[in-house]
Amino acid sequence: MRVLLLNQAFYPDVVSTAQHARDLASRLSEEGHAVTVIASRRAYDDPDKCFSPAETWRGVRIIRVPTLGLGKRAKWRRALDFGSFVLGCIFELVRLRSVDVVIGMTSPPLIAFVAALFASIRGGRLVYWVMDLNPDEAIAAGWVNPASAAARVLDWVSRFTLRASDQVIVLDRFMRDRVLAKGIAPETVKVIPPWSHDDAVYDDDAGREAFRSEHGLTGKFVVMYSGNHSPCHPLDGLVDAARRLADDRRVVFLFVGGGSEHARVRKIAGHEHLPNIVCLPYQPIERLSASLTSADLHVVVMGDPFVGIVHPCKIYNVLRVGLPVLYIGPADGHIPDMVQGESNTADWFYAASHGQADLIVEHIRTAMRRGAGIGAEQRRIASRFAENLLLGKMTDAIESVTADSAVKTQLAAESARR
Numbered sequence: 255m256r257v258l259l260l261n262q263a264f265y266p267d268v269v270s271t272a273q274h275a276r277d278l279a280s281r282l283s284e285e286g287h288a289v290t291v292i293a294s295r296r297a298y299d300d301p302d303k304c305f306s307p308a309e310t311w312r313g314v315r316i317i318r319v320p321t322l323g324l325g326k327r328a329k330w331r332r333a334l335d336f337g338s339f340v341l342g343c344i345f346e347l348v349r350l351r352s353v354d355v356v357i358g359m360t361s362p363p364l365i366a367f368v369a370a371l372f373a374s375i376r377g378g379r380l381v382y383w384v385m386d387l388n389p390d391e392a393i394a395a396g397w398v399n400p401a402s403a404a405a406r407v408l409d410w411v412s413r414f415t416l417r418a419s420d421q422v423i424v425l426d427r428f429m430r431d432r433v434l435a436k437g438i439a440p441e442t443v444k445v446i447p448p449w450s451h452d453d454a455v456y457d458d459d460a461g462r463e464a465f466r467s468e469h470g471l472t473g474k475f476v477v478m479y480s481g482n483h484s485p486c487h488p489l490d491g492l493v494d495a496a497r498r499l500a501d502d503r504r505v506v507f508l509f510v511g512g513g514s515e516h517a518r519v520r521k522i523a524g525h526e527h528l529p530n531i532v533c534l535p536y537q538p539i540e541r542l543s544a545s546l547t548s549a550d551l552h553v554v555v556m557g558d559p560f561v562g563i564v565h566p567c568k569i570y571n572v573l574r575v576g577l578p579v580l581y582i583g584p585a586d587g588h589i590p591d592m593v594q595g596e597s598n599t600a601d602w603f604y605a606a607s608h609g610q611a612d613l614i615v616e617h618i619r620t621a622m623r624r625g626a627g628i629g630a631e632q633r634r635i636a637s638r639f640a641e642n643l644l645l646g647k648m649t650d651a652i653e654s655v656t657a658d659s660a661v662k663t664q665l666a667a668e669s670a671r672r
Contacts (some may be wrong), residue, residue, distance in 0.1 A: 255287045255656055258350070258378075260369050261359035262339050264293035264318075265311055268536040269512070270481065270567045271361050271385055272298065274448055278357075281645045282652070283313035290315045290353070292346050294339050296323045298361070299512035299536060301335070317346055326514050329397065336362035343368055352376040354656050358415070363388040367411045370418040379655040382419040386486075386564045387432055388412060394559040395485050412436070420655040423648070426588035428562030444651055447588075449644040450570040450636055454539045457575055461544025469532065471548060474506040475622050477580070478549035481568040483515035487555040491582050493522055494611040495618060496531050503530075505618065510534045510545055546575050551604075551621045556583030558608060573636035576629045578602040578621050582614065592635060602629045 259279055263272035275291070283289045291314055297303035301323035309316050319342025324331035339362060347368070356378050358369030366382050373380040389408035392398040398405050413436055416422060422443045424430045430445050466472050479492060489509075496507040507530055509519050516533060523531035537545040546552075552572040556564075561584055569589060572579055579602065581589050593599045601624070604617035 255355060255653065256353040257282055257287050257289045257355045257357065257652070258353040258369075258372075259289065259291045259357040259359070260343060260365050261291070262294045262336075262361040262365065263298040264291050264316060265314075266305065267293075267298050268538055269298045270448070271359060273451060273539065274385075274567070275359060277449070277451070277641065277645060278648055279314045280312045281649055285649060288315075289313070290317065290350070292317045292319065292343050294318060294342075295320050299326075301325050319343060319346055336364070340364055340368060347372050353378050355379050355381060355652055357381045357383055357652065359383045360385045360388065363392075363408075364411065366415045370415045374418060379420040380418055381421045381423065381652055381655060382415055383423045384429060384433070385425065387429060387562070390432065390563045391486065391560065394557075394563055421651055423651060425565040426562070426591070428588060429565065432562040446644055446647050446651065447639055448565065448567040448570060449639050449641040450574040451539065451542065452574070452641040454542050455546060455571045455574050456543050458543035458547045461541070462547040465541070465544040465548040469508075469534065469548075471506055471508070471532075473504075475504050475551070475618075476506050476508050476549045477551045477553060477618055478508045478510060478546075479553045479555070480508075480510040480546060480549075480572075481566070483509065483511055483513035483519065484564075485515060486557050486560045486564045487515070487566060488557050488608060489515055489519060489555060491606070491608055491611050491614050492553055492555070493519060493531075495614040496523075496528055497526070498611065498615050499618065500528055500530055504622070505530055507531045508534065508549065510537060512536050542571070543575070546571055547577070549577055550625075551578050551580055551618065553580045553582065554589055556581075556587050556589060558584050561587045570636060570639045573632045573639070576632045576636075578604070578624075578629070579632070580604045580606070580614070580617055580621070582606050582608060596631060596635065598631050602632060 259275060261271055261275050263269050265276040279289050279291055295304050295307055295318040305318055307318050321338040322335050324335050326332050356369045356373045358366030360366060370380055389398055389405055393400045416436060416438045422433060423446050424433055425447055427445060430443055433443055434440055499505050520533045554566050554569050556566060593603050606613040
């Protein structure tokens, strides 16, 4: 089977979509499929970092297209970067021969639409891997007026892509409900959550101590937010908690990752002279265990309007290392879903709504008193999201679209012979 995957970020980039796309492409290649990936030549969160324009990695052919590299300091810069990537993809697709399956992801938002057009013109089945849902996200964030012409065009593009897909992969039941509400056939929509990076994430005592020593965290209680710092995951409550605990020298708030809100947190910390806030860039995957296990309390945030639109993947690696979790977000969402019905969550799972800074501070102090012991329950929950398990479901879903196509072709031929 010849497979084409389109996404802006891919190996060796470190953002979440790059890592999950890498895992899937590698697994498909291991199973004997011919995999080609078209991605950006520039790193997603650091446009000054460039990768090789072409290489073969683990049997996967990678084509990287040039982009403007304007960064994310303004929406127009991001839009031009996205546009240059889409144009670069189209240029490469014109030269590419047909494939059996096209996998379109969602970075940038229009790339799955390009995948749908390629599949319809050249032939092949389309798998739409919905990592986030647009224009729903742009509207919920206030970037696009829902009554505007732009919103109507983007909504048409979204529905066209969904209807053109032979298989739509969504990440949770809330996202599935949103997709079905757009009139998409239920039999084409499958829920497969993202997975933990089992080969790179483990309980790393030596790495923890080395990481904490390197960044001046030894002897501190580390409250960590790790991953994409996006407006979809509002950090105001956590930053407010840092303000209220600024005089407690035992506590450090560590923000690891990138995105527009990462720069804002750095700016707040510097402007307000908050010594208990430390900001670090994305960590390479070979240091991910050391980084994650250096925390004493991990924070996962979901903005209220974004349930079913985005999906914080960081929770799976956090559960795998077995550390306590502070969830800030709505009570009805996929994070509370994961722990519902579990017996001992009070020992390690803390929840607060946005605007409840006092409760967030109280949870942090409670976690400090209890200590950051490794929890078996978190790891048991994490086993439901193991890489091998969910990658198997993903490859089965992708392989099934060609099998279904072969069956339909055979039935049509038999019907014609009658």
